[in-house]
Amino acid sequence: DADVTQTPRNRITKTGKRIMLECSQTKGHDRMYWYRQDPGLGLRLIYYSFDVKDINKGEISDGYSVSRQAQAKFSLSLESAIPNQTALYFCATSERGTGGNQPQHFGDGTRLSIL
């Protein structure tokens, strides 16, 4: 299922570097999300966007920024990476539904390691 594509799939970088993770989708969905997954903590929402002009902070937005360049593209940036941002990052999309009842569709993830 390549409907939600994340690049890169793996990245190793050094503390202080700026990093951008890309997400693109062919599903035509309005809504896009960025999560990070840490062992034992599940998935936590970083940022989300309901359309091109809409950006919202999630649960753990500090140290991150996003850009919704088009309906199909939503990128996540770490301005100055730090080791505790080492995690697995997922992008997800969903349709506009009734009362939030549409499931989210996930990309394959980006494994980010910060040394």
Next chain:
Amino acid sequence: AQSVSQHNHHVILSEAASLELGCNYSYGGTVNLFWYVQYPGQHLQLLLKYFSGDPLVKGIKGFEAEFIKSKFSFNLRKPSVQWSDTAEYFCAVNAYNTDKLIFGTGTRLQVFP
């Protein structure tokens, strides 16, 4: 604030055993409920969902879940697990009209032949 609890962090079963994974949420209003599965090295996939209607919902691969409103629970069940069910299972909830999913911490299931 909403929260989701999955009390079973790691479950180990033999093939053909029955499975029940617990999920409880804290929110007093109307909710949408989801179970996702993450097979090793893969992305999350939807197993099943509940929005309204029959509180017993059936999903893919023989999984089902029951919404018990009075207990704020949405437990996942499967009568007979297979080795291929080895994965991590996440319960997720969003309050009606919010589109923001809150995930539980996940349950790692290992099934041995």
